[in-house]
Amino acid sequence: MAESLPLEMLTYILSFLPLSDQKEASLVSRAWYCAAQNALRETNVQYNIPVSSASLPAIKSLGLRGITCIGLTNLDDSPASHQVLKSVAYHLGPNLQSLCLSGGSPTEASFVALLLGCPALRILDLSGCNSLFTSGTLLAQPEMAQQIRQVLHGLCELNLAGLRDLTDLSFNRLSSCAPNLERLSLA
Known part of the structure; x- marks a missing residue:
């Protein structure tokens, strides 16, 4: 279900997580990796x-x-x-x-x-x-x-x-x- 979310929404959600959790989330899938990278840039x-x-x-x-x-x-x-x-x-x-x-x-x-x-x-x-x-x-x-x-x-x-x-x-x-x-x- 989370994989069907738009990249912008995943990025927004991950931006609320601490860096250590963003790192773990980036291992879930390619889409989550891209979203975590975007969230990192935005900080x-x-x-x-x-x-x-x-x-x-x-x-x-x-x-x-x-x-x-x-x-x-x-x-x-x-x-x-x-x-x-x-x-x-x-x-x-x-x-x-x-x-x-x-x-x-x-x-x-x-x-x-x-x-x-x-x-x-x-x-x-x-x-x-x-x-x-x-x-x-x-x-x-x-x-x-x-x-x-x-x-x-x-x-x-x-x-x-x-x-x-x-x-x-x-x-x-x-x-x-x-x-x-x-x-x-x-x-």
């Missing part, structure tokens, strides 16, 4: 991706699964980081709702390019990303700020904790690009 599990060229196939795979919440680790200004950011924007960007770059060192250009590929972003964690604010020129160009404002219209949570180079001007530029901001962390 905003953050996938932490180390930045390296070896991560590119995983990023593509996560994109096919419609993953909405990721964190990037070991982010710097290397060619591998640029390649990973492009891949994230292309494969994950359209569905991405939560992005954590905590402690990373992306260049301003690669950061802006990444944001432009993430129109559904609701949560952005830039804690410890001092390299973005060192020069003080992030979003200084009005046309670039306008493009970012269009992309970040749905952003409701922004984490700017631990930024020693964040100036009032840089803060105002970035926060003005997120008109629907509900939660801000500067601790």
Whole structure:
């Protein structure tokens, strides 16, 4: 009888179960496996991706699964980081709702390019990303700020904790690009 339920209904039912029970339910049948995978995705599990060229196939795979919440680790200004950011924007960007770059060192250009590929972003964690604010020129160009404002219209949570180079001007530029901001962390 449960096998005759639509996938959406099975997913909804399984979303109420703890992860251990969802795992057990996924062993019942192929339909239940798919429903359990969908339920898992809907719980905003953050996938932490180390930045390296070896991560590119995983990023593509996560994109096919419609993953909405990721964190990037070991982010710097290397060619591998640029390649990973492009891949994230292309494969994950359209569905991405939560992005954590905590402690990373992306260049301003690669950061802006990444944001432009993430129109559904609701949560952005830039804690410890001092390299973005060192020069003080992030979003200084009005046309670039306008493009970012269009992309970040749905952003409701922004984490700017631990930024020693964040100036009032840089803060105002970035926060003005997120008109629907509900939660801000500067601790």
